[in-house]
Amino acid sequence: MLVDIIAGARPNFMKIATIIRALQRKAETGGKLKYRLVHTGQHYDASMSGAFFEQLGIPAPDVNLEVGGGTQAEQTAGIMTRYEQLLATSPSALCLVVGDVTSTMACAITAQKLCIPVAHVEAGIRSGDWSMPEEINRMVTDSITNWFFTTSEWAGSNLRKSGIEDERIFLVGNTMIDTLLANMPKFSPPEFWDKHDLTPGNYFVTTLHRPANVDSAGAFAEMLQEIGRCTSGLPVVFPVHPRTAKTLRDMIDLPDNLLLVEPQPYLQFNYLVKHAKAVITDSGGITEETTVMGVPCLTLRNNTERPETVEQGTNELIGTDPAALSPALDRLFSGDWKQGTVPPLWDGKTGERIVATLEQLLCP
Known part of the structure; x- marks a missing residue:
């Protein structure tokens, strides 16, 4: 069962690293899921992209769409065109997108138009500010997503208000924090x-x-x-x-x-x-x-x-x-800053929870 993992910009790399590690560990014990890492090339210079693959231990992409720079519309069109070509010749069973960058939205749309289901990691977050391109990306992606992986109860509440059923929402924690805790030493x-x-x-x-x-x-x-x-x-x-x-x-x-x-x-x-x-x-x-x-x-x-x-x-x-x-x-x-606490499930095990849920959904 092949899962496409989409990465296109710097924030994505921290979010996919823990999911890839969890998939690799599962594969070692007979897991049924395989993955294909698709780098759209949205961020394409070494300082914004390449070094992250090396430091976080992310394997080289299986596919690089090499879209490069351009306006929001140019990048969206380029990603959709090239990802569609990939899926036409080599379809996957699931498109897994993370975060809220242009690549997230573009690949989700492309997959759904080819009847390939979409899972969104970091679903449901909202700023309410439509002047932010990321907000538009979040809303469009969540409007066509099949399964939603959330970082907090607040994100899940946003999805429920938009009519998403509970059985499609999975509170799993924060993949960014998985990567942070794993690399802190x-x-x-x-x-x-x-x-x-x-x-x-x-x-x-x-x-x-x-x-x-x-x-x-x-x-x-x-x-x-x-x-x-x-x-x-x-x-x-x-x-x-x-x-x-x-x-x-x-x-x-x-x-x-x-x-x-x-x-x-x-x-x-x-x-x-x-x-x-x-x-x-x-x-x-x-x-x-x-x-x-x-x-x-x-x-x-x-x-x-x-x-x-x-x-x-x-x-x-x-x-x-x-x-x-x-x-x-x-x-x-003056020393009058709040101490703060860590939200629930921001514990370094989010990637494992995502992969376990994907196995239940795709390989019942």
């Missing part, structure tokens, strides 16, 4: 650690890439200046996303304590996060990792698709107004 400092005299608890990490934060040079510069001003002169390590780099090129007045670096490999980036005083971000996935590692997190967004990181974890929604940073960081420096 291997975290290592980046090459620039000693050069910039970084020490645990005495620097910040920031990641910014959302259009609302980085596409306007004026607003982005104001946000960076406020981050620099409010962090009390501590270094702010900023791995620069390719999207963000385009706006930064024209900026000449950046805070002195802002340390711009290349996108970091998984093991080095999470070393930075684990030992940071706090993280300032507009990412969703990072808020899950900081929650598990107990690191304070300030999210520069007005909404989140992962409310459990706020309600239970170490994350707080600050919003996109730079003026909100100062009081939040004042609380951090």
Whole structure:
């Protein structure tokens, strides 16, 4: 029984690693499921893709659709066309998609049009913000999914409100956290650690890439200046996303304590996060990792698709107004930041639960 596992962008790689390991372990004891790893090529440079395969022990893709860059529509069309060609010559029994990137939606649509069922890992999360491409990808994917693997009760509740029956929803936990816990002993400092005299608890990490934060040079510069001003002169390590780099090129007045670096490999980036005083971000996935590692997190967004990181974890929604940073960081420096707890089933065993469920569904 062949399962296609779809990966296309950096966030996908952390989510598929644990599922692949669980499938490999099952195969060693007579498991009936086989997998085909399909890399769409949505992220296609080594810094955003290749290094993750090596560090996380993910095998080389069985198929690389090599779609590359382009607009949202161009990538969607390219992925659908090439995945359709693959399925036409070599169909699978299931298309397993993860997360909320363009590849997730495009492959789900293509599979369903060829009458191949779809399972969605990280189903049901919602921000309510239709200006985010990821939100559209989530909604479209979940509208045509057969089986839903969720990270939290909140995600399951969203699906039930949309009319999905309980028997199609499986609360399994968080594959991102599986990968985090499995690799934590291997975290290592980046090459620039000693050069910039970084020490645990005495620097910040920031990641910014959302259009609302980085596409306007004026607003982005104001946000960076406020981050620099409010962090009390501590270094702010900023791995620069390719999207963000385009706006930064024209900026000449950046805070002195802002340390711009290349996108970091998984093991080095999470070393930075684990030992940071706090993280300032507009990412969703990072808020899950900081929650598990107990690191304070300030999210520069007005909404989140992962409310459990706020309600239970170490994350707080600050919003996109730079003026909100100062009081939040004042609380951090005064030691008045919440401790947080880890949500249920974020225990490192999600991949195993997914594979066990797939065997019941596909090989009863």
